[in-house]
Amino acid sequence: xxxxxxxxxxxxxxxxxxxxxxxxxxxxxxxxxxxxxxxxxxxxxxxxxxxxxxxxxxxxxxxxxxxxxxxxxxxxxxxxxxxxxxxxxxxxxxxxxxxxxxxxxxxxxxxxxxxxxxxxxxxxxxxxxxxxxxxxxxxxxxxxxxxxxxxxxxxxxxxxxxxxxxxxxxxxxxxxxxxxxxxxxxxxxxxxxxxxxxxxxxxxxxxxxxxxxxxxxxxxxxxxxxxxxxxxxxxxxxxxxxxxxxxxxxxxxxxxxxxxxxxxxxxxxxxxxxxxxxxxxxxxxxxxxxxxxxxxxxxxxxxxxxxxxxxxxxxxxxxxxxxxxxxxxxxxxxxxxxxxxxxxxxxxxxxxxxxxxxxxxxxxxxxxxxxxxxxxxxxxxxxxxxxxxxxxxxxxxxxxxxxxxxxxxxxxxxxxxxxxxxxxxxxxxxxxxxxxxxxxxxxxxxxxxxxxxxxxxxxxxxxxxxxxxxxxxxxxxxxxxxxxxxxxxxxxxxxxxxxxxxxxxx
Amino acid sequence: xxxxxxxxxxxxxxxxxxxxxxxxxxxxxxxxxxxxxxxxxxxxxxxxxxxxxxxxxxxxxxxxxxxxxxxxxxxxxxxxxxxxxxxxxxxxxxxxxxxxxxxxxxxxxxxxxxxxxxxxxxxxxxxxxxxxxxxxxxxxxxxxxxxxxxxxxxxxxxxxxxxxxxxxx
Numbered sequence: 001x002x003x004x005x006x007x008x009x010x011x012x013x014x015x016x017x018x019x020x021x022x023x024x025x026x027x028x029x030x031x032x033x034x035x036x037x038x039x040x041x042x043x044x045x046x047x048x049x050x051x052x053x054x055x056x057x058x059x060x061x062x063x064x065x066x067x068x069x070x071x072x073x074x075x076x077x078x079x080x081x082x083x084x085x086x087x088x089x090x091x092x093x094x095x096x097x098x099x100x101x102x103x104x105x106x107x108x109x110x111x112x113x114x115x116x117x118x119x120x121x122x123x124x125x126x127x128x129x130x131x132x133x134x135x136x137x138x139x140x141x142x143x144x145x146x147x148x149x150x151x152x153x154x155x156x157x158x159x160x161x162x163x164x165x166x167x168x169x170x171x172x173x174x175x176x177x178x179x180x181x182x183x184x185x186x187x188x189x190x191x192x193x194x195x196x197x198x199x200x201x202x203x204x205x206x207x208x209x210x211x212x213x214x215x216x217x218x219x220x221x222x223x224x225x226x227x228x229x230x231x232x233x234x235x236x237x238x239x240x241x242x243x244x245x246x247x248x249x250x251x252x253x254x255x256x257x258x259x260x261x262x263x264x265x266x267x268x269x270x271x272x273x274x275x276x277x278x279x280x281x282x283x284x285x286x287x288x289x290x291x292x293x294x295x296x297x298x299x300x301x302x303x304x305x306x307x308x309x310x311x312x313x314x315x316x317x318x319x320x321x322x323x324x325x326x327x328x329x330x331x332x333x334x335x336x337x338x339x340x341x342x343x344x345x346x347x348x349x350x351x352x353x354x355x356x357x358x359x360x361x362x363x364x365x366x367x368x369x370x371x372x373x374x375x376x377x378x379x380x381x382x383x384x385x386x387x388x389x390x391x392x393x394x395x396x397x398x399x400x401x402x403x404x405x406x407x408x409x410x411x412x413x414x415x416x417x418x419x420x421x422x423x424x425x426x427x428x429x430x431x432x433x434x435x436x437x438x439x440x441x442x443x444x445x446x447x448x449x450x451x452x453x454x455x456x457x458x459x460x461x462x463x464x465x466x467x468x469x470x471x472x473x474x475x476x477x478x479x480x481x482x483x484x485x486x487x488x489x490x491x492x493x494x495x496x497x498x499x500x501x502x503x504x505x506x
Numbered sequence: 507x508x509x510x511x512x513x514x515x516x517x518x519x520x521x522x523x524x525x526x527x528x529x530x531x532x533x534x535x536x537x538x539x540x541x542x543x544x545x546x547x548x549x550x551x552x553x554x555x556x557x558x559x560x561x562x563x564x565x566x567x568x569x570x571x572x573x574x575x576x577x578x579x580x581x582x583x584x585x586x587x588x589x590x591x592x593x594x595x596x597x598x599x600x601x602x603x604x605x606x607x608x609x610x611x612x613x614x615x616x617x618x619x620x621x622x623x624x625x626x627x628x629x630x631x632x633x634x635x636x637x638x639x640x641x642x643x644x645x646x647x648x649x650x651x652x653x654x655x656x657x658x659x660x661x662x663x664x665x666x667x668x669x670x671x672x673x674x675x
Contacts, residue, residue: 051662164571165516168523168564175530175557182550187539189550190530213608220604221597223636387635388646391628394608398615399654403664408616415612419605427515445553452548 007354010055011362019056020359023063024366025374030064031071032378036393037084038068038326039211044393046204046333046400054337054352059359061330066118066309066363067370069269073110073302074375075382078103086269086305089277093290093297100293104235109298111371112238113251117303118364120255121262121310126357128263128311132318133346141454142462145447146471148440151321153475154264156433163482165429173437174444176201183442184449196409203332203438205401205410207325209417210424210431212397216390217422223386236375239295247299250280254300258307263314264323269305276304310360317341317353321440325432328439336404520569527561534558604634619669620659624651 010016023045030041041064049057072087077094090110097106139147152174156166179190180200191197244251254276261272280300281290290297312323313330320342322328334341339352346353381389401414421431455461463469534551607630614623628647637643655675658664668675 047658047664048662050664162568164564164568168520168561168568171557171560171564172523175527175554175561178554178557185550187550189539189554190533216608217601217604220634221601223597223600385632385635385637385639385642387632387637388642390635391631391646392650394631395624395628395650396654398612399620399658399666402615402666403658406665408612408667411612411615415608418608423515423519427519429516429519448553449548457548 003350004354006351007356007358010351010355011059011358015053015056016059016359017362019052019059020063020362021366023060024067024363025063025370027064027067027069028071028074028367028370028374028378029067029381031068031083031087032074032381033389034075034083036215037072037211038065039207039329040215040393040397041065041068042326042329042333043204043208043212043400044396046208046329047396047403049333049337050403054339055355055359057333057337058339058352058356059363061333062356062359063363063366065326065330066306066360066367069306069309070111070114070118070302070367070371071378073114073298074107074371074378077106077110077298078379079382084269086273086308087301088270089273089301089305090298092277092301093292093294096291096293097295097298102293104237105239106293106295106298107236107371107375108238109295110302111236111368111375112244113254113299113302114306114371115364115368116251117255117258117306118309118367119361120303121259121307122357122360122364123310124259124263124307125310125313125317125360129314129318129353130346132314133343136319136343139343139467140465141447141450142465142468143471145444145451146462146468146475147319147321148444148447150471150475150478151315151323152433152437152440152444153478155324155436156430162428163479166433169424169429169431170433170437173434174441175437176206176434177438177441178445183446196407199405199407201413201438202404202407202410203328203435204404205414206417206438207329207332207435208397208401209414209419210421210435211325212393213414213418214421214425214431216394217418218425219386219390221422221426236372238372243295246285247296250284250296251299251303253279253283254303255307258304259311261304262308262311262323269308272308273301273305276300306364313356313360317345317356318343320443322436325435328435331439514572516572517569520565520572523561524565524569527558527565531555531558531562600634600636604631607631607634616667617670619672619675620666621651621655621675622669624654 011020026045027038027041030036030038030044042061045060045064049060052060068084069086072082072084073090073094074083076082076087076091077098080091080095080098082088082091094106094110097103136143152170153167156163156170177200180188180198182189188198257276257279258269258272261275262269277290277297277300280296281287284290284294284296284300286294286296312327315321315323316327316331318341320331320340322331331341339345339349398411398414401410402408404410423429424431424434451462452459463472534555539549539551607627611623611627614626617623625647628650629643632643632646655666659666659675
């Protein structure tokens with residue numbers, strides 16, 4: 001209780017409230033713009049966090065995170081173009097509603113469902129994270145090694161593109177993180193005599209390049225594509241209690257699905273929204289109308305994708321293991337701010353943990369107000385010429401890459417990562433596993449080397465520990481899942497035709 | 507057409523990753539890393555070698571799979587497929603210009619200072635996107651560069667690179 005009061009005391013000042021309000025508003029703006037997602041939004045404000053205090057910096061980032069997940073729904077409903085992948089399922093029913101003149105109501109459903117999902121996930125975070133952190137105090141380096149490998153394999157598995165490409169992307173990310181000084185022996189690795197490389201490849205410039213710069217290159221390469229039609233007017237209308245009452249069970253179910261999926265590494269808001277949408281389509285009393293402008297579709301998708309925001313922070317805060325690129329960037333920023341996520345955070349800095357919970361609640365409430373008051377204003381951002389918008393994004397993102405260490409090499413790294421990210425996106429290699437690989441690699445390497453010391457070099461002794469064994473079995477299951485699925489389809493005679501695959505029907 | 511291009515791209519990326527990984531794997535046997543043996547094989551390149559081994563296997567598998575797929579793809583000549591491809595080629599000079607411009611900006615960031623390099627970059631990049639309103643571009647480039655410079659240099663006290671020609675910025 002004392003810690004909760006201390007947490008409240010930490011957030012009740014104008015800097016924190018301003019940061020969370022501006023962060024949420026900026027997050028909604030970033031979410032509205034197709035292509036820019038939560039990661040680009042967070043990388044844009046990184047330079048600002050460098051000189052801010054711990055709590056205002058966290059407030060800014062969490063505001064952007066919550067706002068951007070919601071913001072994508074506005075464009076999904078109004079112009080049938082999801083601002084973020086998370087809002088793709090929302091467009092399926094939101095746009096048909098808008099097309100028949102109910103855009104205001106669709107936005108009301110989406111905003112209220114987003115608020116419910118966001119608040120539900122904060123409850124999940126408050127209940128689950130301390131338990132997981134307490135449980136993880138039993139972990140040795142062997143369990144952390146197994147957990148790191150499991151998280152990475154999950155992310156590679158569920159990323160867009162093939163599993164092999166995801167694994168290669170993750171492995172390359174892990175290797176990049178080994179460049180520089182070896183933390184155990186102090187030897188230089190893969191620096192080829194370049195002194196500046198001895199500090200290693202920093203995560204933030206790599207993320208700025210992989211996400212912000214590559215997005216700019218992709219947009220330039222598609223500059224002759226048809227422009228988005230932005231000539232419209234919308235309002236905002238909250239549905240009444242009589243319309244909500246029959247949908248409460250659906251709302252609860254969608255929040256639960258979103259929170260559960262969000263806590264798993266690598267899944268995320270887009271996956272949870274589609275799973276929840278599919279469940280609504282299966283079980284809703286209004287399932288016949290889903291896909292044709294039925295509020296159930298919006299409620300299921302929007303509550304589930306926002307329910308991810310809190311639960312995705314469960315492994316990040318409790319174990320120090322990020323579930324997706326967004327939480328990876330947040331993890332990096334927390335470390336820069338002198339906060340080390342992991343079980344110790346819940347014993348040594350409990351007031352900060354409670355401050356994070358309270359900021360998330362505030363961000364969700366502000367998100368609702370911003371959506372209700374400013375949906376029309378945010379859609380006007382789409383009218384900003386793309387050339388000016390992307391110039392602004394790239395300049396501020398590069399400033400963030402430079403500002404972390406003040407090292408000009410980081411700008412070159414960002415540029416190189418931008419070109420690499422562009423090529424990867426154009427050839428179907430997912431970027432997220434590379435980022436997560438970079439984050440997890442030092443932890444996996446340290447855990448592996450410590451574990452081998454503990455077991456005197458006997459790798460088989462890793463399997464003697466039950467939790468680690470369970471995680472290794474899960475990892476093997478996730479890796480073999482595509483093969484098992486293929487074998488099952490062949491058994492049932494529904495395997496895809498290899499010829500049609502060869503024709504490229506991906 | 508698009509799939510064939512993507513398959514060729516996949517082969518190229520995987521082959522590049524394979525070549526780089528093979529070189530780096532060979533590099534781990536350089537005498538500089540001999541401390542590995544002093545630490546019972548758990549030296550600085552123990553873990554990178556595992557990763558490089560995984561990269562080599564994965565990259566070779568992807569390259570071979572993609573090569574096999576490319577050879578089986580029946581390239582479609584339908585005009586509908588050709589249209590986006592033409593648009594892609596049409597944008598190639600702009601893409602090259604955007605990369606070159608950003609590379610120049612990155613170099614000028616330290617050499618010419620943040621403010622001057624940002625003004626020039628913000629003047630030129632919108633042109634690459636096809637935006638041609640000189641008045642708006644000029645106003646945006648100057649105001650955005652000055653605003654961000656002032657905010658970081660004067661308000662947040664983050665020291666940004668200065669130009670060699672002016673003492674203030």
